[in-house]
Amino acid sequence: xxxxxxxxxxxxxxxxxxxxxxxxxxxxxxxxxxxxxxxxxxxxxxxxxxxxxxxxxxxxxxxxxxxxxxxxxxxxxxxxxxxxxxxxxxxxxxxxxxxxxxxxxxxxxxxxxxxxxxxxxxxxxxxxxxxxxxxxxxxxxxxxxxxxxxxxxxxxxxxxxxxxxxxxxxxxxxxxxxxxxxxxxxxxxxxxxxxxxxxxxxxxxxxxxxxxxxxxxxxxxxxxxxxxxxxxxxxxxxxxxxxxxxx
Numbered sequence: 001x002x003x004x005x006x007x008x009x010x011x012x013x014x015x016x017x018x019x020x021x022x023x024x025x026x027x028x029x030x031x032x033x034x035x036x037x038x039x040x041x042x043x044x045x046x047x048x049x050x051x052x053x054x055x056x057x058x059x060x061x062x063x064x065x066x067x068x069x070x071x072x073x074x075x076x077x078x079x080x081x082x083x084x085x086x087x088x089x090x091x092x093x094x095x096x097x098x099x100x101x102x103x104x105x106x107x108x109x110x111x112x113x114x115x116x117x118x119x120x121x122x123x124x125x126x127x128x129x130x131x132x133x134x135x136x137x138x139x140x141x142x143x144x145x146x147x148x149x150x151x152x153x154x155x156x157x158x159x160x161x162x163x164x165x166x167x168x169x170x171x172x173x174x175x176x177x178x179x180x181x182x183x184x185x186x187x188x189x190x191x192x193x194x195x196x197x198x199x200x201x202x203x204x205x206x207x208x209x210x211x212x213x214x215x216x217x218x219x220x221x222x223x224x225x226x227x228x229x230x231x232x233x234x235x236x237x238x239x240x241x242x243x244x245x246x247x
Contacts, residue, residue: 003031004051007107010116020116025123030104035184040230042143042195043184045100049155049197050093061094062183064154070163099184132204135169135243136236138176140198140217143230148194149221150180155199158220167243169201171208174220176200193229201243204236 007022007030014020028034032047050067111118142148150156159175160166166175181195198217202208210233218225236242 003029004033004047004104007031007033007104008052011107011110014111014114014116020111020114022111022116022118023122024118024120027121028101028104029108029118029120030101033100033104035099035101038141038230038232040143041190041193042141042181042230043099044141044181044195044197045184047100049179049199051100051103052093063094064180064183066153067155068177069151069153069156070161070166132236132240132242134204135167135201136204137239137241137243138200138202138236139234139239140200140214141195141230141232141234142198142218142223142228143193143195144223145192145227145229146194146224148181148185148196149178149223150182150196151178155179167201169203169206169243171202171206171213174200174217176217178221195230202236204242206235208235210235 003024003026006024010020010022022029024030033051034046035043036046037043108118155177157163157166157176158178159173166177168175177199179197179199181197185194198221200217214231214233215225218228218231
């Protein structure tokens with residue numbers, strides 16, 4: 001069970017009148033459902049751009065429409081694209097308006113208000129590295145001066161209109177999804193800045209040049225390198241998110 005799912009489960013237990021005490025191994029409850037600035041003017045969701053609707057009816061959420069564009073098809077996409085973006089079905093997936101971190105923060109607040117205890121950061125400081133095989137998720141966080149290169153959908157496939165190629169894990173060319181970050185840009189003080197997230201399938205353990213791959217992606221998206229204010233690439237070994245079953 002993911003850290004975010006454990007947090008949701010604790011809230012549901014409290015609502016049923018049970019104990020919702022939560023002990024999280026991560027530094028922040030909710031795991032990768034966290035919004036981070038990296039000490040930059042931008043904010044990014046570290047985990048999937050879409051999270052499951054939290055059990056908080058009052059929490060304001062932003063549901064992008066359309067969600068995914070692959071080739072000439074605009075709509076919810078195939079099961080593989082759903083798994084690529086966030087896992088599972090899309091019916092109950094939303095983008096939290098303040099970032100994924102807002103969802104976790106609200107859930108923790110509800111636990112505390114109900115009298116439950118929340119203990120974070122009990123995991124080892126230097127956990128043993130998990131060895132993954134196959135293909136995983138890579139993310140490139142980019143902040144630019146000017147408009148971000150977003151398509152007609154919240155997440156738009158780039159480099160191919162075939163979903164098999166989208167998930168094949170080819171590091172030699174820019175094949176992936178450009179994901180809008182407008183729901184977080186709206187809160188920036190400086191309107192001339194914008195941001196986006198590139199999400200791609202790449203092999204674990206791939207020995208690629210990070211600067212070269214970043215340059216490849218930015219060129220494919222038509223982003224002027226002089227306009228780039230911030231960029232950070234996480235390869236699958238950094239995200240630890242596998243797209244293929246692990247043995």
